Amino acid sequence: MLVRLHYASHAAAPLTAEIVDSILKKSREHNAALGITGMLCYSDDLFMQVLEGGRDEVNDLYNTIVRDTRHDHVRILSYEEISERRFGGWTMGHVNTAKVNPSLLLKYAEKPSLNPFNCSGKASMALLDELIATASVLTRCS
Structure with missing residues (x-):
């Protein structure tokens, strides 16, 4: 059973840059072996990530992230069973929202900044879809 977890x-x-590179490198190596795909967005001190894969693997990885001392206030934005992956071509794509047009961020939030804590999980997922559509995603596969 496939699931998608967005947190x-x-x-x-x-x-x-070193911290983000380390997270991405480890994610790409580890996630590929587990059959997990997804995307990571970051801005200032915020992370927003989508994980897709088997239910046990995604849940175990999320629990590891919750215990990771590099993260505070980890919150699930959405969790669903899925029939197909949205991020199947990514072992861990990433977006640096500092390089995204602020009007795109403003489309989904009150201010032109990434703050998934102030919008719905549906709105932040729509933002991720638009970032993919506008080729703002870096590194499809490793």
Whole structure:
């Protein structure tokens, strides 16, 4: 059974390029072996991520993320059983929203910034879909 889990969290420490690169590298290596695909968005001190795969693998990975000291205030935005993957071509694509047109962010939120804590899971997923459509996603596969 395939599931999609969409969550947001605050970074426990300021994000640096090295921290993000480390997270992405480890995710791509680890997730591929588990059959997990997805996408990570980050901005300032916020993460928003979608994980897709088998129910047990996704749930186990989410529980690992909740315990990861690099994350604070981890919150599920949506969780659903799915018939097909939306991010099947990504072992872990990523988006740096600092490089996204602010009007796109404003389309889905009160302010032109990424803050999935202030919008619905549906709106933040729609933002991810539009980021894919506008080729704002980096690194489809590793």
